[in-house]
Amino acid sequence: MPRFSAHLGYLFTDRPLLARIDAAAACGFQAIEGRFPDVPAADFKHAVERNNLKVLGINTPQGGPDDFGLGALPGRERDWRAIFAQTLDYVTTVGGLAIHCLAGKVAPEHRRAAETTYVENLKWAADQAAARNVKLYLEPINPRDMPNYFLSELAHAADIIGQVGSDNVFIQYDFYHMQIVGGDLIERFKKYQPLIAHVQCSQVPVRHEPDGDGEINYPFVFAEIDRLGYPHWIGAEYKPRTATESGLAWGAAYGLHAPGG
Ligand SMILES: O=C(O)[C@@H](O)C(=O)CO
Numbered sequence: 001m002p003r004f005s006a007h008l009g010y011l012f013t014d015r016p017l018l019a020r021i022d023a024a025a026a027c028g029f030q031a032i033e034g035r036f037p038d039v040p041a042a043d044f045k046h047a048v049e050r051n052n053l054k055v056l057g058i059n060t061p062q063g064g065p066d067d068f069g070l071g072a073l074p075g076r077e078r079d080w081r082a083i084f085a086q087t088l089d090y091v092t093t094v095g096g097l098a099i100h101c102l103a104g105k106v107a108p109e110h111r112r113a114a115e116t117t118y119v120e121n122l123k124w125a126a127d128q129a130a131a132r133n134v135k136l137y138l139e140p141i142n143p144r145d146m147p148n149y150f151l152s153e154l155a156h157a158a159d160i161i162g163q164v165g166s167d168n169v170f171i172q173y174d175f176y177h178m179q180i181v182g183g184d185l186i187e188r189f190k191k192y193q194p195l196i197a198h199v200q201c202s203q204v205p206v207r208h209e210p211d212g213d214g215e216i217n218y219p220f221v222f223a224e225i226d227r228l229g230y231p232h233w234i235g236a237e238y239k240p241r242t243a244t245e246s247g248l249a250w251g252a253a254y255g256l257h258a259p260g261g
């Protein structure tokens with residue numbers, strides 16, 4: 001049976017972060033994930049515990065306003081280590097499972113250097129994280145939404161993981177990005193399944209609820225990955241059409257509902 005986690009960077013965004021945690025639990029989510037939190041870790045942990053939720057992945061901070069992560073940025077290695085250490089401390093304090101290592105945006109002429117930087121940064125980070133029982137996730141992000149983002153291809157993510165050579169680095173397979181960059185969602189999922197430790201969902205072309213209004217047949221996708229033995233969570237990472245609570249019909253079969261429903 002598919003299990004869903006609420007991505008707090010996308011859902012319940014009409015309220016502050018700690019109230020989003022309460023709202024996710026009230027709607028039947030049993031886990032949360034998201035961007036680097038803007039609240040102290042102790043407060044986050046308290047909100048999670050009072051709601052009996054699991055914490056899955058948290059992103060490394062984005063860096064400066066023009067960055068989308070620092071993981072692959074040549075010359076920013078010290079900054080990367082600092083934000084990674086900060087994220088690892090936060091994740092371990094709140095009992096989280098993983099860190100999504102944002103790669104950052106890289107101009108075409110710097111991609112070769114960026115590859116080396118990303119691999120070396122991840123080698124260092126994978127050791128740090130493994131020592132504290134935290135996994136690392138890499139997520140290919142489509143270049144239509146995020147031009148110049150270093151990691152947009154699934155095969156590239158798998159290749160980077162091979163170069164890092166750690167058994168603590170995995171793919172975060174977001175069906176939204178995967179549909180835009182290549183489609184063939186289930187065959188590619190099967191091919192890379194041993195490396196996939198988390199998936200995320202939203203509709204295409206508009207990134208809204210994973211319901212019937214779009215290119216992806218989610219009831220089929222959810223049933224199929226379940227049939228294939230995918231044992232991990234599915235992150236609900238979409239932009240609700242209106243209030244998050246009034247758009248949960250897609251999740252009724254999986255225990256999601258409006259508060260009190
Ligand atoms: O799909 C996405 O954009 C994300 O999963 C993410 O973590 C970047 O914020």
Ligand SMILES: [Mg+2]
Nearest residue numbers: 139174200237
């Ligand atoms: Mg995603």
